[in-house]
Amino acid sequence: MNHVISYSKTGSVDVLEYKEAPIPSAGPHQVLVKNAYAGVNYVDTYFREGLYEAALPSVLGIEGAGVVESLGEEVTDFKVGDRVVYMTMGGSYAQYTAAYTLFMAKIPDEVSFETACASLVQGLTAYMLITHSYNVQKDDWVVVYAAAGGVGSFMCQMLKHRGAHVIAVTSTEEKGQMAVNYGAECSCRYDKLAETVREKTNGKGVRAVFDSIGKDTLDLSLDILALEGRFVSFGNASGPIDNFSLNRLQRRCLKVTRPGLLHFFEDHESFANAAQALFDEITNNGVKVSIFKEYPMSEAKQAHLDIQSRKTTGKLLLKC
Numbered sequence: 001m002n003h004v005i006s007y008s009k010t011g012s013v014d015v016l017e018y019k020e021a022p023i024p025s026a027g028p029h030q031v032l033v034k035n036a037y038a039g040v041n042y043v044d045t046y047f048r049e050g051l052y053e054a055a056l057p058s059v060l061g062i063e064g065a066g067v068v069e070s071l072g073e074e075v076t077d078f079k080v081g082d083r084v085v086y087m088t089m090g091g092s093y094a095q096y097t098a099a100y101t102l103f104m105a106k107i108p109d110e111v112s113f114e115t116a117c118a119s120l121v122q123g124l125t126a127y128m129l130i131t132h133s134y135n136v137q138k139d140d141w142v143v144v145y146a147a148a149g150g151v152g153s154f155m156c157q158m159l160k161h162r163g164a165h166v167i168a169v170t171s172t173e174e175k176g177q178m179a180v181n182y183g184a185e186c187s188c189r190y191d192k193l194a195e196t197v198r199e200k201t202n203g204k205g206v207r208a209v210f211d212s213i214g215k216d217t218l219d220l221s222l223d224i225l226a227l228e229g230r231f232v233s234f235g236n237a238s239g240p241i242d243n244f245s246l247n248r249l250q251r252r253c254l255k256v257t258r259p260g261l262l263h264f265f266e267d268h269e270s271f272a273n274a275a276q277a278l279f280d281e282i283t284n285n286g287v288k289v290s291i292f293k294e295y296p297m298s299e300a301k302q303a304h305l306d307i308q309s310r311k312t313t314g315k316l317l318l319k320c
């Protein structure tokens with residue numbers, strides 16, 4: 001049998017059910033993966049709460065790592081026994097997942113299942129944001145919110161390697177110190193951001209703000225940008241932004257983008273190259289992957305409570 005975390009209606013953590021389900025079979029372009037770990041991402045709470053739609057009932061989870069058990073009939077580039085990590089539109093909170101190979105990569109020998117699963121979605125999100133959403137240049141001043149979190153900790157490290165100056169924004173002093181240890185130039189709380197930006201940039205503003213918070217930080221983000229600065233809105237931790245008027249960009253000719261990782265890669269090759277570049281950052285460039293806690297899969301509810309409580313840093317994993 002296959003133990004899974006599924007939900008048949010959206011809502012609080014109480015909609016999550018730990019139950020037995022049949023082992024799925026791999027479709028033509030899928031492989032069946034026996035998962036070692038599933039990654040917990042903040043995005044999973046949007047699916048659980050219904051902000052992002054899924055056909056219900058559904059197994060939660062967009063990221064997993066494990067061993068290939070069997071192959072769909074059209075699959076040629078993976079074999080039984082391969083160690084793989086993957087992204088999926090849903091279904092990784094499970095012992096077995098039938099996952100498309102489009103967003104699947106082989107895990108290099110020197111990388112553990114834990115590290116691979118803890119880095120794929122959050123590391124690739126960081127890569128997408130700083131290379132495509134706004135291609136950060138050496139000496140740019142930029143702002144990263146939730147900078148000690150999963151995505152934030154990758155961003156601070158990767159941006160430091162690019163020679164950018166990161167103002168890390170966090171809810172506590174301890175988290176701010178972690179972000180500085182990861183490579184941010186300085187840190188501050190959300191209510192001190194406007195004055196910190198003025199001070200550090202001589203009143204000019206920052207080239208980009210990477211905003212994962214959404215509703216609560218919209219005004220702040222638009223206020224701290226330099227002329228033609230980039231507002232990168234990529235998450236809704238405080239709730240979604242509704243009714244956004246484009247006229248608000250006019251005052252300083254701002255640019256806005258709303259990227260989504262599951263829609264970002266055009267084909268397997270571009271995904272596999274980005275995954276390889278991420279593994280290179282980890283194995284050769286010293287990018288650290290911080291794991292906050294591993295939970296048994298049966299404790300997925302607690303993992304969701306913890307990530308939404310703002311007490312976590314780095315990555316949360318479910319052991320499958």
Ligand code: NDP
Pocket residue numbers: 040041042043121122125145146147148149150151152169170171172175212213234235236237238239259260261262307308309310311312313314
């Ligand atoms: P994190 O580890 O960053 O956890 C979320 C963090 O958000 C918290 O630790 C907290 O940091 C901050 N936060 C601010 N306001 C709130 C609030 N009201 N409630 C809860 N948390 C809040 O999670 P992830 O690394 O998994 O994801 C980070 C963000 O990136 C999320 O918004 C997610 O949706 C987004 N994302 C977007 C993707 C895309 O493709 N667009 C892909 C992956 C992630 P602090 O206490 O320091 O403020």
